[in-house]
Amino acid sequence: MTGIIDFLNTIFWGYVLIYGLLAVGIFFTIRLGFLQIRHFGEMFRCVLGSGATDKDGISPFQALTVSLASRVGTGNIAGVAVAITLGGPGAVFWMWMVALVGMATAYAESTLAQLYKEHGPNGMYRGGPAFYIKKALGQGWLAVIFAVALIIAFGLIFNAVQANSIAEAVQGAFGIDKSVVGIAVAALTGIIIFGGIPQIARVAEYVVPFMAGAYLLAAAWVLVANVALVPGVIGQIIGSAFGLQEAAGGAAGGIAAAMLNGVKRGLFSNEAGMGSAPNIAAVAVPEPHHPSSQGFVQALGVFIDTILVCTATAIMILLSGALPSAELTGVALTQAALGEHFGSFGHYFVAVAIFFFAFTSIIGNYAYAENAIVFLGHGSPVPVLALRVAVMAMVIWGAIQTVQTVFDFADASMGLMATINLIAIVALSGTIAYVTRDYLRQRAEGLTPTFRLADHPAVAPGASASIWK
16 A cells, blocks of 8 residues: 555656646646736735625635635745755745746636535535536546545645644643643644634634734844845855856756755645635635636735745745754754744744644645535535544544654645646636636726626536626
8 A cells, every 4th residue: 555655646746746736837827917927916905805705605815814724834834944955045946936836826726616616505605626627527526536635635634744743843842742732732623613614714814814924023033133144045045046056066956956846845835736725715705706806815825825934934044054954954944043043932933833834724724625525415514523523533643643654645635636626727727717807807997897607608607607696
């Protein structure tokens, strides 16, 4: 079984997804006319005007914070450090590049999720890749495979990984036994997830801005305190990205290592194209009332995750003087860097940051899995209850022990769901382009964009006429 899982991960992450996610990001960047750059301000407009909601959904700002809760995890702390260790400072540049094209992919998949959402149990909006694969492509069997893979990866195993990160950090910083930490985190998780997606959204809209804001403030202080060194660090990032600093020793190896590790860590962190964030994007009540507006909101999520939060970690490491090595990498490197900047407080700060980043990932991941279980359960409350209990059990299990084979299985599941999602959004790219042109045309005419399915009868067969009326 281990051999099969390793083979699948080699195929998915060594070939299909590293190049597939990049290729799809470039494809949508070109097809949508560099939308994420030319209409960058529209992302903020769709978030700032996002107070509108109704009993059937959550606000766009809440959807953004829930997706950020999942995107911004321990990878933003440990993953960036690993990328710098293996690929040098130039890996940061390639993380930026993959985020820029990933914003177009995130826009595309979340726009589709909005367009093909439906009313689920108790009237709440539900949607995501499983829904548009079934409704737009008519491939119900493929939608089921996607939903199962998402539940395994995001709903169960990745939450065990996050719980393990919390337990390790708390035990290391405060000496509290891992089993006690696991039970406490599971109890706190249960309090939130048993309130459903509305409860998760209410928690995320307060906790996520606080945690991200505190982390970015720490990075801003480091920048100001070391302002004279900043131009040199930026030069180091760009020079290393193109092998200029390794010219004497052979630039090709330096470029390849920087690009490979930057691309990998960037894709793992921002999740663009994975098919995860669209599950919460579909639950939002868009403002303006057009599928594209939630696409813009979720594209902003990729920008915040990688361009802001990952860069914050990279800057604090590169300005610290801490030298990455085989022994000093991951969380240890980030802790050493913040120790240089903040003294012993830096070690505690990283532990607290890991707790918030990892815990919010748990509740964000659960929100995605709930949509998938609703799709599979056809409205029955029993599968949802079972999922909630299973998530709490996985949190406790993950805090106590790590089993690498199980985590590799989660990577294979995520690789499968990402592959299915990429095929689906490329197949539906014509619909995405049409809806985007409609939105931008109305903006150009000075109108508030509104989408009525009756005005576009041929564009989205399978979309709900009662929602888009």
